[in-house]
Amino acid sequence: MSHIMDSPDKDNREESRKEEEAKAKGKALVDIVNLVSLFGFLYGSLDNRLDFDEALARQLKKPSPNYRTRLESNLLACLGGISLVLIILQFATGILLLLYYRPTTAEAYQSIIEITNQVPFGWLIRGLHYWGANLLIGAVILHMIRIFFTGAYKSPREFTWVSGVVLFIITLLLGFSGFLLPWNQLSYWTTTVATDGMSAIPLIGETLKFFVRGGLEVGQLGLTRFFASHVVILPGILMIFLAIHFLMVRRLGIADPL
Amino acid sequence: MESEENRGKQWRYGHEPFYPHHIIKQVIQISVVLAILIFLSSTVPPPMLPKADPFISPDRIRPDWYFLAAYQFLKLADGFSFLGPWAPKFIGVIGQGAGALLLLFLPFLDRNPSPRPGHRPRAMSIGVVIIVTYIILTFWGYYW
Numbered sequence: 001m002s003h004i005m006d007s008p009d010k011d012n013r014e015e016s017r018k019e020e021e022a023k024a025k026g027k028a029l030v031d032i033v034n035l036v037s038l039f040g041f042l043y044g045s046l047d048n049r050l051d052f053d054e055a056l057a058r059q060l061k062k063p064s065p066n067y068r069t070r071l072e073s074n075l076l077a078c079l080g081g082i083s084l085v086l087i088i089l090q091f092a093t094g095i096l097l098l099l100y101y102r103p104t105t106a107e108a109y110q111s112i113i114e115i116t117n118q119v120p121f122g123w124l125i126r127g128l129h130y131w132g133a134n135l136l137i138g139a140v141i142l143h144m145i146r147i148f149f150t151g152a153y154k155s156p157r158e159f160t161w162v163s164g165v166v167l168f169i170i171t172l173l174l175g176f177s178g179f180l181l182p183w184n185q186l187s188y189w190t191t192t193v194a195t196d197g198m199s200a201i202p203l204i205g206e207t208l209k210f211f212v213r214g215g216l217e218v219g220q221l222g223l224t225r226f227f228a229s230h231v232v233i234l235p236g237i238l239m240i241f242l243a244i245h246f247l248m249v250r251r252l253g254i255a256d257p258l
Numbered sequence: 259m260e261s262e263e264n265r266g267k268q269w270r271y272g273h274e275p276f277y278p279h280h281i282i283k284q285v286i287q288i289s290v291v292l293a294i295l296i297f298l299s300s301t302v303p304p305p306m307l308p309k310a311d312p313f314i315s316p317d318r319i320r321p322d323w324y325f326l327a328a329y330q331f332l333k334l335a336d337g338f339s340f341l342g343p344w345a346p347k348f349i350g351v352i353g354q355g356a357g358a359l360l361l362l363f364l365p366f367l368d369r370n371p372s373p374r375p376g377h378r379p380r381a382m383s384i385g386v387v388i389i390v391t392y393i394i395l396t397f398w399g400y401y402w
Contacts, residue, residue: 063273064280077280078287085288089295109309116306127299135295137324148364148385151373158365165362175322188310189319197332200347201355217312257270258374 067257076150077254079143086136087242093129094231101181103227105220108183133175140171152255160248163241170238177230180223191226192218320400327392328354330399 067073100119102111115122144164147153153161180191195218198209214221267273274280321329335350360367370378 060275060277062276063267063269064276065267065269065273066271068271074283074287078284081284082288082291085291086295089292105310113306116303123303124299127303128295130304131295131298131302134323135291139291141324145385145389149375149382151375151378151381153365154368154371154373155365161365162362165358165364169358172324175324179322182307183310184307185310185314185316186305186307186320188312189315190321193319194321194325194329197347197351200344200351202348202352219312253267255373 065254065257076146076257079139079146080249083136083139083143084242086132086139087238089132090129090136091235093125093132094235096125097129098231103181103223105183105223108181108223112182133178137171137175140168144168150255150258154255157248157252157255160245160252163245163248167238167241167245170234170241174230174234174238177226177234180218180226181230183223188218191222195222323396323400326399327395330395330402333399 064077067076097115100111100115100122102108112126115126117123119125147161147164176191176194180187195209195213198212199205201208210216212222212225213219214223214225320326331354332347332350335353336346338345338349368378368381370381372378375382
């Protein structure tokens with residue numbers, strides 16, 4: 001760079017230099033904050049590469065529609081979000097229960113009693129998981145009814161609906177598989193009756209019943225399989241479909257208010 | 259991409275920014291739900307029933323409330339036993355499977371382009387009938 005030549009864009013250069021200095025001052029402060037906080041340290045270095053800040057700002061600026069009335073706006077736009085919060089809560093309380101639950105026919109019932117009576121706040125965690133499951137099913141059903149009546153599944157959102165129904169079915173299966181885990185009379189016999197119904201399915205019915213029960217009767221292998229489904233298999237599938245569902249909602253936007 | 263963001267959507271009743279307006283509403287709603295949940299968990303403990311015994315079947319077998327309608331449907335399907343011994347279970351199970359498939363592919367069955375309830379009398383009435391049936395079957399399954 002030669003500073004001797006007097007060019008018309010000298011002023012511009014001057015201005016841009018001042019801007020650079022101001023930016024550097026701002027950046028210095030950001031860097032100090034980033035240094036003293038681990039999160040900032042990670043986030044800052046990630047942000048330099050991935051532009052999180054810009055993405056976040058864009059998401060936060062996204063407009064969200066008003067509905068006809070305030071009440072409508074509050075009732076219609078909350079059910080999906082409430083379902084998600086309850087799912088996160090089920091994950092959290094489920095993981096805590098997993099620390100004490102013993103998935104064997106001999107020990108399962110006893111471990112539930114211990115969780116309820118001996119583990120600190122175990123009764124609360126179990127209660128939250130139990131009631132959270134019930135509220136979650138209710139929220140998902142209401143969410144689906146709302147989408148149906150406001151016609152929000154119509155083109156171009158057909159596959160958002162399809163993924164939502166898959167999520168609904170997985171949620172029901174999670175309820176069904178979790179029901180057996182306490183290993184009490186009601187859960188044992190209800191599971192026996194429900195799995196017996198599977199034999200009515202043509203061709204694969206009997207095989208499916210045998211596979212789900214892990215034998216001719218619901219027993220240790222059946223409990224193992226229900227436990228595996230409830231804590232690993234179904235939550236895994238649920239997370240995949242949640243990601244698909246939210247990506248589609250994000251990409252296509254929320255349906256127009258009526 | 260950028261232009262798409264800046265254009266914004268022309269909603270029928272206007273719009274509000276996602277942050278903070280929409281977020282604060284969601285936080286309030288979620289707080290109410292969590293309050294209900296904590297209240298229920300602290301006051302109504304989950305049932306503590308006797309331990310499973312494969313040799314003694316209880317008088318009443320009753321699934322969780324959200325499966326009561328399906329269970330009642332299975333019991334009602336026993337009315338088809340005059341068709342043969344295979345009929346009750348087959349109709350009860352396959353009928354519900356077909357219902358689930360219809361629900362899954364609803365957007366491809368309902369080709370009415372308008373989302374407004376007033377323009378979709380058939381879809382609305384079918385929806386109401388299904389919901390009312392579900393509620394009736396649930397109560398029926400609980401008390402019978």
